[in-house]
Amino acid sequence: MSDDPKALLRRLFDRAVEVADPMQSLAAYLPPRPEGRVIVIGAGKASARMAEAVEAEWGPCEGLVITRYGYARPCEGIKIVEAAHPVPDAAGVDATARMLDLLRNLGEGDFVLALISGGASALLVQPAGNITLGEKQAVNQALLSSGAPIGQMNAVRKHLSRVKGGQLAAAAYPATMLALMISDVPGDDPAMIGSGPTVGDANTPADAAAILARYGIDAAPSVQAVLDGASAVLAPNDERLANVQNVIYAAPSQSLAAAAELARGAGMQVEILGDAIEGEARDVAAAHARTALNARAGMMPEDAPILLLSGGELTVTRRGDGIGGPNAEYALAQAIALDGAPGIHAIACDTDGVDGAAEVAGAIIGPDTLRGAATKGLDPAAALAQNDAHSFFAALGAQVVTGPTLTNVNDFRALLIRPPFARSS
Numbered sequence: 001m002s003d004d005p006k007a008l009l010r011r012l013f014d015r016a017v018e019v020a021d022p023m024q025s026l027a028a029y030l031p032p033r034p035e036g037r038v039i040v041i042g043a044g045k046a047s048a049r050m051a052e053a054v055e056a057e058w059g060p061c062e063g064l065v066i067t068r069y070g071y072a073r074p075c076e077g078i079k080i081v082e083a084a085h086p087v088p089d090a091a092g093v094d095a096t097a098r099m100l101d102l103l104r105n106l107g108e109g110d111f112v113l114a115l116i117s118g119g120a121s122a123l124l125v126q127p128a129g130n131i132t133l134g135e136k137q138a139v140n141q142a143l144l145s146s147g148a149p150i151g152q153m154n155a156v157r158k159h160l161s162r163v164k165g166g167q168l169a170a171a172a173y174p175a176t177m178l179a180l181m182i183s184d185v186p187g188d189d190p191a192m193i194g195s196g197p198t199v200g201d202a203n204t205p206a207d208a209a210a211i212l213a214r215y216g217i218d219a220a221p222s223v224q225a226v227l228d229g230a231s232a233v234l235a236p237n238d239e240r241l242a243n244v245q246n247v248i249y250a251a252p253s254q255s256l257a258a259a260a261e262l263a264r265g266a267g268m269q270v271e272i273l274g275d276a277i278e279g280e281a282r283d284v285a286a287a288h289a290r291t292a293l294n295a296r297a298g299m300m301p302e303d304a305p306i307l308l309l310s311g312g313e314l315t316v317t318r319r320g321d322g323i324g325g326p327n328a329e330y331a332l333a334q335a336i337a338l339d340g341a342p343g344i345h346a347i348a349c350d351t352d353g354v355d356g357a358a359e360v361a362g363a364i365i366g367p368d369t370l371r372g373a374a375t376k377g378l379d380p381a382a383a384l385a386q387n388d389a390h391s392f393f394a395a396l397g398a399q400v401v402t403g404p405t406l407t408n409v410n411d412f413r414a415l416l417i418r419p420p421f422a423r424s425s
Contacts, residue, residue, distance in 0.1 A: 005416050006364050008266070009347040010400065012307075013361075013412050015262050016255035017351050020182065020407040022046060026053040029180055029249040033058045034111040039175075040078050041065060041099050041168075042115030043123040044194055045352045046182050048073040048080045049406035050115040064102055065115060066095045066123040068354075071404045085122040086144055086357060087137050092125035096163060100126070103168075106175035114168070114177055118184025118352065118408035120194025121154055126162035129226040136160060139212075139223060146215040147317030149278050150185055154195040158233050159208040160226060161195070165233030168197035170240040177244045183251040184352075184410040186276035186312045190246045198244055200236035205229065252276070252311035252409045255351065259414065260309055268307045268416075277312035277411075281326040282333035282384065284314055285348075289337035292344050292415045299419040308415040316356070322388020325356025327411055328399075331363040332389040336380050340370050343418040349400050352408035355390070361400040363393040372396050 019025065040054055040063030048067040052075055055061060060077030067073075068085040083092035103112065127136045139160065143153045158165035169177055179198040181190060191199040209227040212219055219227065234241060252275040260270045273291075277284060288308065295306050314326040327348040338344055349355070349362030373380055376395055383392040393399045 005345040005418065006366060009345060009364055009414050009416055012259040012262060012414050013347055013349050013400070016259045016412045017405050017407060019258040020250045020255050020351060020409045022050040022053040022182070022407060023056070025250050026050055026180065027057050029247060030054065030057050031178070037110045038113065039063050039102060039110065040113045040115065041102065043120035043197070044117030044182070044408065045071055045085065045119035046117035046407045047115045047120070050117065050180065051075050051078045051080065054113065054115070064095065064099050066092060066099070068119055068123065071406060073406065083123050085119045087140050088122045088125040088133070090133060092123050093133055096124050096126050100163070100171050103172040106172050108174045110175040112172045112175050112177040114179040114198050116179055116194045116197065117182040118194065118410065120197065121157050121164070124163045124168065124194065124197055128160050128162050128232060129229070130222045131160060131220070131226060132222065135220040135222055139217065139219065142217045145318040146217060147280060147315045148211065148215050149315055150313050151192055152211045154192050155203050156208045156211050157195045158201060158203070159205045159231065160223060162232065164195035164197050166196060166198060166200040166238065166241055167232060167234060169244045170234055170238070173240040174243060179244060179246045181246065181248045182408055183248050184313070184408045186278050188248055188251050190248060199246055200234040200238050200241050202236060203233070205231050250407070250409060255409050255412065256309050256311050259412070263307045267304055269304045270307045270309065273308055273310040275311040277310050277314070279314060281314040281316050281329040285330040285333035286337045288415060289334050292417050293338070293341060296341070296343055296417050296419070299417070301419050301421045303419040305419065306417040308417070310413045311409070311411055313410050316387060318387055320386030320388060322383065322386040323358055323391050324387040324389040325350070325358055325360070327355040327362035328360070328389035328393055329384070329387065330413065331365050332380060332384050332392055335365040335369040336384065340367050342367050343420065344415065346413070346415045347400065348411065348413045351405060351410060351412055353402040353405040358390045359401070360390055361402045363389070363398050363400060365398065369396065369398065
C-alpha cells in the first residue's frame with residue numbers, strides 16, 4: 001500500500017466501494033431461479049447494477065428498474081429507465097406507473113424480485129391524492145435543505161406517495177416477493193431504505209405533518225389534504241406483506257470492516273467510531289477533529305498510525321447558496337477545526353459517488369489544506385458559511401471524483417493519524 005497518506009486514504013475508500021459492488025456481492029443472496037413467471041423490479045442508484053448482477057446469474061428476465069441519470073447498465077431483458085435524483089422528475093413518474101402496470105394482476109404462483117437501494121425515494125414517484133409533481137418536488141427540496149435526518153425525510157415521503165411504505169409490495173400481492181436491499185441508512189432499517197416500498201410502517205400522516213412543522217416547511221393544500229386523511233401506508237402486519245421477504249445483503253458495516261482489514265494489514269491501529277452516525281456535518285467534523293487531536297497528543301514516535309473510520313449519513317442545513325454536500329462540508333469543517341495540525345489526514349466521501357447534488361464523491365484534507373487555501377486566496381470560513389465546500393475543494397484540486405460507483409452504502413469517513421516525526425507527516 002502506498003506510503004502517501006492521501007493515496008492510502010483513497011485506496012481505503014475504493015475498497016469500501018468495491019465490496020459493496022452488486023456484481024461482487026449479490027449472487028450469494030439469489031435463490032435458484034423460480035419456476036413460472038418471474039418479474040424483476042427495482043429502484044435506486046445501485047438498482048441497474050443489481051439488475052445486471054441478477055441477469056448474470058439467472059439470464060434475461062422480465063422487468064423494469066429505475067436508476068439515476070448516468071447510472072444505467074446493460075441488461076438483456078430487464079428495462080433500465082433513468083430518472084432524476086435527488087429531486088424527482090416526470091421520467092420517474094412515468095417509469096413508476098409502468099412498474100405498477102407490470103405488477104398488476106399477478107397470482108400466487110408468480111415471483112417478484114425487488115432490488116432496492118439508496119435513491120429509490122426520489123426515483124419511485126407516484127404522488128398521493130391530488131399532489132402534483134411540482135408540489136412533490138417542492139417538499140422534497142425543502143426537506144433536503146432543512147437539515148432533517150434521513151429517517152424523518154423518508155417518514156414524510158412515505159405518506160405523500162402511492163408506492164412507498166409497503167405500497168409497492170401490495171401492488172404485487174398475492175405474488176411471492178423477495179426484496180434484496182443495499183442499505184444506505186443509519187441503523188439499516190429496511191423500512192427506511194428507499195422509504196420502504198416493500199416494508200410496512202406504523203408512522204401516521206400526523207407524524208409526517210409534525211415533521212414538516214418542526215422544520216418550518218409550508219405544505220401546499222394538496223399535501224396538507226393527504227396528511228389530514230387516512231394513511232395509505234401499510235401497517236407492518238398487513239396481510240398484503242405476508243408473502244414478502246426483505247433481505248439487506250450489503251450495508252455500511254461491511255464496507256467499513258473491509259477498509260479496516262486493509263488498514264490493519266498495512267500496520268495501522270484501527271478504531272471504528274460507528275457505522276450509523278448522524279448529525280450536522282460541521283458539528284460531527286469538529287467532534288472527530290477533537291478525537292484525532294487528542295489521539296495524536298498521546299502518541300509516541302514508535303507508535304503505529306491510528307485510523308478512525310466512520311459511516312452513516314450526515315446532514316447539512318442550508319445557510320448559503322454555495323455548492324456543497326455533507327461529505328465535503330464535513331471535510332471543510334474538519335480542516336478548519338484541525339487548523340493544519342501535523343500528521344492528520346482525512347477523507348470523507350459518499351460511496352455512490354455523489355455528495356449532495358454534485359457529481360463529486362467528497363474530498364481529502366491534510367495539514368497542507370489551509371496553507372494551500374491561503375496561497376490561492378480562499379477563505380475556508382466563508383466557504384463553510386455559504387455551504388460552498390465543493391467549490392473550495394475544486395479550487396484546491398482536493399476533490400474525490402469517481403463517477404457512478406453503481407452502489408450506495410452511504411458515507412465513508414477515515415481519519416489517518418500519524419505519530420510525531422513519522423515520515424510524510
